[in-house]
Amino acid sequence: MAGSAFLSILRRDLRLAFRRVSEWANPLLFFTAVAGMFPLALSPDRLAMSPGEGELYGLQSLGIGVLWMAALLSSLMGLDRLFLNDADDGSMEQLVLSPAPLLSIVYGKLAAHWLVSALPLILLVPVFGLVYQLTADAIAMLAFALFLATPALTVLVAIGAALTVNVRSAAAVIGLVVLPLCAPILIYGARATALALDAESAAQPLYLIASFTFLAVSLGPIAIAAAVRVGLE
Amino acid sequence: MKLPLWFHRFGSPPYVYGLANSVAPWLGGAGLILVAIGSYLGLAVAPPDYLQGDVYRIIYIHPQTAYVGMMAYTLMAVSAGIGFIWHIKLAHAVAVSAAPIGASFTFCALVTGAIWGRPTWGTYWEWGDPRLMFELLLLFLFLGYLALRASFDERDKADRVSAVLAFVGIVNVPIIHYSVLWWNTLHQGPTISRLDAPAMDTAMLVPFLIMVAGFTAVFYWLLLRRLQGEILEREQGTRWLRDFVRGTAA
Numbered sequence: 001m002a003g004s005a006f007l008s009i010l011r012r013d014l015r016l017a018f019r020r021v022s023e024w025a026n027p028l029l030f031f032t033a034v035a036g037m038f039p040l041a042l043s044p045d046r047l048a049m050s051p052g053e054g055e056l057y058g059l060q061s062l063g064i065g066v067l068w069m070a071a072l073l074s075s076l077m078g079l080d081r082l083f084l085n086d087a088d089d090g091s092m093e094q095l096v097l098s099p100a101p102l103l104s105i106v107y108g109k110l111a112a113h114w115l116v117s118a119l120p121l122i123l124l125v126p127v128f129g130l131v132y133q134l135t136a137d138a139i140a141m142l143a144f145a146l147f148l149a150t151p152a153l154t155v156l157v158a159i160g161a162a163l164t165v166n167v168r169s170a171a172a173v174i175g176l177v178v179l180p181l182c183a184p185i186l187i188y189g190a191r192a193t194a195l196a197l198d199a200e201s202a203a204q205p206l207y208l209i210a211s212f213t214f215l216a217v218s219l220g221p222i223a224i225a226a227a228v229r230v231g232l233e
Numbered sequence: 234m235k236l237p238l239w240f241h242r243f244g245s246p247p248y249v250y251g252l253a254n255s256v257a258p259w260l261g262g263a264g265l266i267l268v269a270i271g272s273y274l275g276l277a278v279a280p281p282d283y284l285q286g287d288v289y290r291i292i293y294i295h296p297q298t299a300y301v302g303m304m305a306y307t308l309m310a311v312s313a314g315i316g317f318i319w320h321i322k323l324a325h326a327v328a329v330s331a332a333p334i335g336a337s338f339t340f341c342a343l344v345t346g347a348i349w350g351r352p353t354w355g356t357y358w359e360w361g362d363p364r365l366m367f368e369l370l371l372l373f374l375f376l377g378y379l380a381l382r383a384s385f386d387e388r389d390k391a392d393r394v395s396a397v398l399a400f401v402g403i404v405n406v407p408i409i410h411y412s413v414l415w416w417n418t419l420h421q422g423p424t425i426s427r428l429d430a431p432a433m434d435t436a437m438l439v440p441f442l443i444m445v446a447g448f449t450a451v452f453y454w455l456l457l458r459r460l461q462g463e464i465l466e467r468e469q470g471t472r473w474l475r476d477f478v479r480g481t482a483a
Contacts, residue, residue, distance in 0.1 A: 159397075159401055163381060163394050163397060164381070166390070167384045167385070168384075169384070170384075172380075173377075173380050173384050176373065176376060176380050176381075177380070177381055179373070180374050180402075181374075181401065183366065183367075183370050187366065220401070223397050223400065226317075227397045230390065230393040230394050230397065
């Protein structure tokens with residue numbers, strides 16, 4: 001029962017997402033715009049003056065921060081499709097009332113959301129790693145750390161989405177609620193990438209990201225299910 | 234789950250209002266006296282530090298505010314959880330009352346930390362220190378909780394939704410605490426809570442602990458007073474409150 005509910009929700013959400021191209025494409029375009037435009041905010045001679053080892057190092061350091069932050073922000077972008085559409089047309093109520101456990105439904109929705117929003121991002125990120133002139137090691141680390149971190153990111157964003165289903169102007173509240181929870185990911189993700197850039201072992205931050213992800217993926221959906229239930233009361 | 238009878242009395246607004254009314258002045262008095270004694274001992278009696286001189290004396294304020302901020306978050310999350318699980322409205326009232334006080338103490342911890350950081354670390358704000366970042370994070374968690382509450386019109390729903398958020402956020406409080414052990418950058422390691430003898434001289438430790446007790450008492454004093462206000466707001470129009478107001482007015 002639980003397994004079939006998971007699979008059918010996964011299939012349904014994927015089908016819905018691919019019918020509306022803008023839903024999965026917009027966060028990616030947003031990521032592209034943020035990551036692509038960020039260097040314009042800094043004058044080129046400033047980058048050359050950075051205290052590291054010359055111009056390149058400044059650009060690389062900036063790139064790591066920009067790419068992680070842009071990934072975080074773009075994952076906030078696509079979050080309204082997670083529960084809002086279903087809550088609006090009443091299908092969320094049907095899902096909660098169905099005999100299948102709500103947790104497996106939540107896991108199905110999370111898996112679909114991860115496949116639609118996080119996986120393309122991981123595939124897109126190496127391109128921008130090249131734009132910021134990261135080394136091959138750093139780019140591989142960036143993609144791998146994102147692969148480890150995005151499940152937790154999806155869960156945290158989903159918590160924000162579930163809490164604010166009935167809120168009118170949810171965007172600002174979600175940002176304030178979700179961003180601080182994501183801070184560990186941002187810190188260790190950027191640190192892992194920076195260590196790889198310096199050709200050092202990034203094992204410690206990777207372990208911490210992995211443990212954070214395990215914690216979020218195992219406990220987060222319980223909170224999501226509770227929030228969904230409260231939202232429909 | 235079945236709860237013992239004495240526990241249920243804490244779900245009764247009139248009982249808790251009266252209890253808070255009689256306990257709060259004692260806590261407030263004790264807190265202010267302890268802070269006065271601790272300030273005198275810490276600023277005038279305790280010897281200067283061999284390394285930091287008199288600068289270190291902010292240790293009688295800064296860790297206490299950080300500690301009360303974290304305690305406030307824990308209290309908020311636990312009482313919100315109790316309110317969520319057992320549907321006790323008063324527990325939600327406690328959580329709501331704790332949030333602004335905790336946010337204020339956390340803000341004070343950040344400000345005093347910056348003031349302390351300038352002469353000792355050479356900078357007001359060190360981005361590399363994880364504990365500073367997590368303290369900032371704690372402030373954002375408080376503010377996010379309050380913002381989430383403010384975006385709901387019905388108090389019942391705000392209570393229950395924000396309780397989920399408080400409980401999710403509490404995962405971060407132990408991370409704040411243990412980050413000192415995990416990443417030792419600029420922030421000094423723990424000196425008080427080590428299991429062996431504290432690495433602080435008794436003449437410094439005594440006023441430190443007095444200040445901890447004083448700040449804690451002041452926090453609970455403020456909490457009870459806010460709780461009373463919260464109860465008055467939530468219980469508008471109930472009979473006990475009308476009787477109570479008439480009784481005191483007469």
